[in-house]
Amino acid sequence: MPVDVTLIAAASAFATLFIVWVRQLLNGKKSSPLPPSPKGLPVLGNMLDLASGEVYVKARDWSRELGDDVISLNILGNTMVVLNSAQAVADIFDKRGSNYSDRPDMPMIVDLMGWDWTFALMRYGPSWKEHRRVFHSHFNHSVEEHRHIQLDISRELLSLLLQSPDKWVDHLRHYTAHIIMKRVYGHTVVDDKDPYVRLVEKASQSTSEAALPGAFLVDLFPSLKYVPEWVPGAGFKKKAREWRKLSQAMINVPYNMVKDKFEKGQAEPCFVATCLEQNNASQMAGKGEVLTEDMIKDTAAVSYAAGADTSVSTLSAFVLAMTLYPGAQKRAQAELDSVLGGERLPGFGDKDDLPYVGALVKEVLRWIPVLPLAVPHRAVTSDQYKGYHIPAGATVMGNTWAILHNEVVFPDPESFKPERFLENPRLPDPADSGVFGFGRRACAGKGMALDTIWIAIASVLASFEISKTTDENGLIITPEMKVAPGTISYPSPFKCQILPRSKTALALMQHA
Numbered sequence: 268m269p270v271d272v273t274l275i276a277a278a279s280a281f282a283t284l285f286i287v288w289v290r291q292l293l294n295g296k297k298s299s300p301l302p303p304s305p306k307g308l309p310v311l312g313n314m315l316d317l318a319s320g321e322v323y324v325k326a327r328d329w330s331r332e333l334g335d336d337v338i339s340l341n342i343l344g345n346t347m348v349v350l351n352s353a354q355a356v357a358d359i360f361d362k363r364g365s366n367y368s369d370r371p372d373m374p375m376i377v378d379l380m381g382w383d384w385t386f387a388l389m390r391y392g393p394s395w396k397e398h399r400r401v402f403h404s405h406f407n408h409s410v411e412e413h414r415h416i417q418l419d420i421s422r423e424l425l426s427l428l429l430q431s432p433d434k435w436v437d438h439l440r441h442y443t444a445h446i447i448m449k450r451v452y453g454h455t456v457v458d459d460k461d462p463y464v465r466l467v468e469k470a471s472q473s474t475s476e477a478a479l480p481g482a483f484l485v486d487l488f489p490s491l492k493y494v495p496e497w498v499p500g501a502g503f504k505k506k507a508r509e510w511r512k513l514s515q516a517m518i519n520v521p522y523n524m525v526k527d528k529f530e531k532g533q534a535e536p537c538f539v540a541t542c543l544e545q546n547n548a549s550q551m552a553g554k555g556e557v558l559t560e561d562m563i564k565d566t567a568a569v570s571y572a573a574g575a576d577t578s579v580s581t582l583s584a585f586v587l588a589m590t591l592y593p594g595a596q597k598r599a600q601a602e603l604d605s606v607l608g609g610e611r612l613p614g615f616g617d618k619d620d621l622p623y624v625g626a627l628v629k630e631v632l633r634w635i636p637v638l639p640l641a642v643p644h645r646a647v648t649s650d651q652y653k654g655y656h657i658p659a660g661a662t663v664m665g666n667t668w669a670i671l672h673n674e675v676v677f678p679d680p681e682s683f684k685p686e687r688f689l690e691n692p693r694l695p696d697p698a699d700s701g702v703f704g705f706g707r708r709a710c711a712g713k714g715m716a717l718d719t720i721w722i723a724i725a726s727v728l729a730s731f732e733i734s735k736t737t738d739e740n741g742l743i744i745t746p747e748m749k750v751a752p753g754t755i756s757y758p759s760p761f762k763c764q765i766l767p768r769s770k771t772a773l774a775l776m777q778h779a
Contacts, residue, residue: 299656302348303333304341312341317481320752323639327351327669337653339661343487346661347480349640351669353676353700359652360644360665360706368707371645371662374489375477379507381514382474384565387573387642391707401558402566402711405538413450413715414615414722420445421726422612422779428731429776432765435586436579439723440468443578446719447571452521453528453535463521470513471576477510478754480640518568539567574712577637578719580757584635585627585724589733590746590763592683596733599624599685600768603729609771612779613725615718624725626688628717631724632671632697634683635756639668641704667701681748730772736764 307313316325317340326349329338336352350356359367369391376382383389386398406413420442427438437459444464445456456464477483483503485491496504528534529543546557589596602623607613618625641664649659657663672680676695677687688694698717703710710716727733735743746761767773 323668453537627685
């Protein structure tokens, strides 16, 4: 008897709507109300609001309209709670971290696309703790292990910008990719055609698309992951199958490259080679304390996946800020000149002597936060906060953008004003206020990421003048302060002019 595909699809749709209706009926019978919520549609709730972009701005606006820093959204009967203030974030993610350090189910990315290896998305528990411990022990104990790499490759960045300044976005990608590939795999990235870099870029693009709230229905109804690929509406299964190949290649291909070199005695110093060396030493000493191959692969791959795109986002925001705010650029350059004397390029030892440059880095992080809604958390058990009910299993998100654009804390938040951090040293540091996540799930690689950003910004400011450019008619082009759609915030494509500041700066770059 032939299968009636239309009947199966109709039955699945009816079952889905019935489940949503039951959930909403049960939610309405709680003794304590959910946090206030904007009006939604029957059954769908606020689902369409998630699909229209800039949810973080809408969440801030809803918070104002509803008169509370904590709001909830109904997504097909599932509860999403958004925390729009630093106080709410501290109360939930810091003070109640044991209940809010879990990650929600992510059927598309984790189950179907195969990103279960990244501890950034792992459920809270022993496996996550062990992965984080290994990462921390290798990447946060000695900054010198990555700073000498960052310093060398920052000089390479200057050379690339000198050769082809119009390709500055490509050069920023090369810069961040080369640092991580060198530190993790001991691999030298020659150009933008590097197969390992292109592989990771494709894999990261797939997760950026899949992680958008409401992008795939399977994230709201996990049982849909069992629907056969041929069923109408299950096109996401085919997409996930293709993306899974990228995920697997990302953890295996560069690792196998290092392992092969290591066995031949040709591996350069790097994270993977160090782990393999330590494993050999432990086995020879009969200690048996070795890292599994999967642990090494996973930790190496997550270092790249988490660091490459985010740093490019921040550095792109820096270029946009310098194009639009020449006064801030000139003040930073004057400070650099007073410290360097035009005799050398900046190094990490200059950090303490460059307070305005440090303030400028903070303002870049605040102005366009990389992950405006951070990575979602999950309530393990039901909870009460400010008289509101937070159901077990609810997705809880910290609105980093709203926190860093709070006009009470940061007056005129849409403007780029590094001096605000010098005039008021008590202002929250954006690096500790959501840019790198919240609570126990904050990014473990924050220190390395900040160093990557700082040395690039200081080096570029010391060497180049970034300004508006002109069109074919000679008219000045003023870029829009606009963010491209996606989980990670990138400024929308724009044009600018990047030229050496002086003959002295040109000579220093050529010598370096």
